[in-house]
Amino acid sequence: MANAHAHGHDHSHDDHAHGPEKGIMRWIKTTNHKDLGTMYLWLSMIMFFIGGLMSLGIRLELFRPGMQWMDPEMFNQLTTVHALVMIFGGVMPGFVGLANWMVPMMVGCSDLALPRVNNWGFWILPFAFTLLISTFFMPGGAPAGGWTIYPPLVLQTGASFPFLIFAIHLMGISSITGAINVAVTILNMRAPGMTLLKMPLFVWTWLITAYLLIATMPVLAGAVTMLLTDKYFGTSFFNAAGGGDPVMFEHIFWFFGHPEVYILILPAFGIISTIIPTFARKPLFGYSSMVYATASIAFLSFIVWAHHMFTVGIPLAGELFFMFSTMLIAVPTGVKVFNWLATMWRGSMTFETPMLFAIAFVFLFTIGGFSGLMLAMAPVDFQYHNTYFVVAHFHYVLVPGACFAIIAAIYYWIPKWTGRMYNEFWGKVHFWWSAIFINVLFFPQHFVGLAGMPRRIPDYNVQFTDFNQISSIGAFAFFIGQFIFLINMLSCCFGWFGRKQNAPARVWEGAHGLEWTVPSPAPYHTFEDPPNVTDAETAAHA
């Protein structure tokens, strides 16, 4: 068997008379994990901009008290679709794109286990999002009941209601098939010598995320199907007058919804666990602890869901149970933060753009974690629930949390994907701009939430003006800054500004892992023959 280095060179021209097709049919028919990864990432980028535009509409109306720009119904449509687009169109496809690109290379196999299903799972998504966004132009407008789509309110949606349900079903199918694909690949196709406890942590976090997806997306599918039948087929699952129960929807939705938020963050944890050791030039501290902590978080995520429902009127015993289980989840999360710090400690750090975003993640995600801990305290949650304090919490863990991790991963791996190094100066400009304005945008929301401003309102009492204005300014500035990132990445893809395709195989001095043994740009087919995994390659986690 040839050793790892020999697989730098590419068999594809010898073996395949049919290389990648030319033109658009390449992208429509591809089953290649690199192509699909690229498409998932572009979809994610586009969805982040679309969702971002919606958030600008929201922040524009919230700039001053009084209504200046839109009807309150329109505002509710924007908040609803903003969240659906960001969660299901931005973060999730972003992580799936990274999994597509990196998991096969990290475990030393040639592609995902089910390449055609991979293609189908991707192409469902542009269709689903076209459907969702087109609802703005339907009679009655887009759904406006919040991304949490509680009945009975959501049943007041007009003509767009079936399209909402259909879009959610499609996104769910895409996620489930993608998750099965990733899990089977990781379990069945690792190169010889790569035992589970030698896998890179990004692969571990994706394995666990895949199980969460498989367990919970069908639950969401069930919930939205019940909404559909309640509206059109005379059932009364959630209609009290018919003997049903609106609170049951909340239970079913959040049984999906809480693991969902861990789906939105576990791959980020894997990314940070990859980037910090590289730039600290030091192995990840506590590899097995990190694996167990991730697994504990995933397990606990199934038994905390009702902390989204503390004000619903759950009996005292249930309320206490969910308070305790929710507080408990802070422990493994804390363990991960401490392990990242211990990785940095007495390392030899340089601060290229991926590392800047990774450190900002640790700092800002932890702040989001603190507000999360505060929210876990049920009696105090009565004051926080459905206020801007919650909005601040989840945006901290999602934007400087999950988003910064995706951005860090793209800076980190784009030289591998394209063979071109990004512009480090503009990368740093993008970082500082984003890091400052994300805090200008979301930190004041803690204050207005504590001071009493509910969420999902288009207008507010004048006492909340100052911080809303600061927040809105932060939003516009943050949005504009993302164009710096877009242009930098496009320059890597297409060689703008004279960028040369001269990145080495091991782009980063401190990087370890099989992906750094193939050339940059990575050949269309890698690891067609499995590499022999030596400890030198997987030394990051001996």
Next chain:
Amino acid sequence: MCIGKRVSRAAAALTTLLATSMAHASKWNMPEGATQISHEVYALHMMVFWICVAIGVVVFGVMFYSVFAHRRSKNPVPATFHESTTVEIIWTILPFVILIFMAVPAAGTLIKMYDTRDADMTIKITGVQWRWQYEYVDSGVSFISSLSQDSNFARELNSGIDPATVPNYLLSVDHNLVVPAGKKVRLLVTAADVIHGWWVPDLAVKRDAIPGFVNEVWFKIDEPGIHRGQCTVLCGRDHGFMPIVVEAKTPEEFDAWIKAQKSGGAVEVAAATPAIANDAAPAPAAPPAPAEVAAAGSAKPAAAPAKLSHDDLMKAGKTAYEANCQACHQPTGQGMAPTFPSLVGGKISTGPVEGHIVQILKGKNLMPPFGDKLSDADVAAVATYERNSWGNKAGDVAPAQVAAQRGK
């Protein structure tokens, strides 16, 4: 400036910040509130907050120190250690202990909040799109509380009215929820259509109003005063426009108020001028203004309204339209396609009178029912106004016609 002065200036600023942050109606922090429970909740909040600050200072201190001291230029040779079971155990156990320390008092307060026994009175609260209905179960007094009119006008799209000129913009109503201070008040919270949420920060009471469920909460306000809150669960278009005002009176004043409601309980529909009194003015601290006594569709004035002239109907109808309908159907009657239909030459607004009346009484889809909010005379006035404005010429509507539709 010498160091001493700098330090004392900084200390003064910090103290002011802390004092402000703990002051009433702060822009930065939760209110301490008006009840013992709200004070306990505030104390729990500050405790968790300071614990998080302390943990943050330590964790971020370590991180930023490391960023400084362990950068390559300062530490060119990285260490190689990468595990320690001892350390993992320590930083698992220590946070766990801190959590227990926080969980115990939190559980104590929660248990107290759930204890609704031995209440002095009970009020049933029903959330309906987009207002609150209050019913004093022990005395039969009941009324609807809606966003006050000045706020309602100012909040319309490009109203031209500066919200800063409206007192308690979006936080004032036409009928306050009046309660006695010093007494344990039990609330039964439910909803008639979609899920709403009843929240008054000063009372630390927030409970979802769910159709088909009745939730029980309680509060005991220490001193007389006014406390404002809002709907806290997205409930449709006007979710942000259905506030709550709780007015605590001394027990004596409260008894007098209840008595006035029960007897005087004057309904606003006077035969001569059917103005819509429940929207006329935001209720001030001592409301001599009559509250509408509206049970579900009954309790109309003892004196049947006399025949109303066309001009009476148009005048009262315009007032009612502006207060209740204009926000969606616009001053021009043109609505906002496709969500809010136009009333100009509309199928319902210029069609058969019965259908027009039923639409107003019962609502449809996004349009809430107004049957429990508007009297027969009010509905007749609004319908007449709509049928005779903007070029419509579809005849008048009499209160008796509205009464006839109510039974159905």
